Amino acid sequence: MAHASAPLPRRTAPVSTAELRELIARVDTVADLKKLTDTTRFRDAGADSLDFYNFIIAIEEAYGITIADSDLGEVNTLEKLAMYLNERLA
Numbered sequence: 001m002a003h004a005s006a007p008l009p010r011r012t013a014p015v016s017t018a019e020l021r022e023l024i025a026r027v028d029t030v031a032d033l034k035k036l037t038d039t040t041r042f043r044d045a046g047a048d049s050l051d052f053y054n055f056i057i058a059i060e061e062a063y064g065i066t067i068a069d070s071d072l073g074e075v076n077t078l079e080k081l082a083m084y085l086n087e088r089l090a
Contacts, residue, residue, distance in 0.1 A: 015063070015085040017078040023062055024078075027054045038079040063089060 017038045025033055031047035042052050056067055059081070065088055067075065075081040 015082050015089065017082050020059070020078050020082055020085075023058055024055050027051070027058050029054065036078065039077050041076045043076070059085070065089065 021033070021036065024031075024036070029047060029051040031042065031045045031051050033045070036042070036045040042055065047055070052072075056072065056075075060066055063085060065085065067084070071084065075084045
């Protein structure tokens with residue numbers, strides 16, 4: 001019998017772009033992480049659609065959140081992704 005997992009505790013510190021960069025670095029990707037600054041679009045750093053999908057899945061799992069498909073266009077940089085997460089995890 002499957003047990004429901006406990007909800008994640010509320011974060012007390014905001015999600016940082018450095019934290020997201022570390023998480024993304026653990027994902028197998030064709031993106032050039034050296035080019036991925038806080039304001040560089042993921043695709044401009046070489047991430048393809050599969051990379052972006054894998055980034056989003058890793059982030060959703062790490063933070064216990066679902067990013068709506070309709071919001072994916074909003075979160076195309078580390079900075080925008082951090083702002084999005086901080087708004088929803090507050």
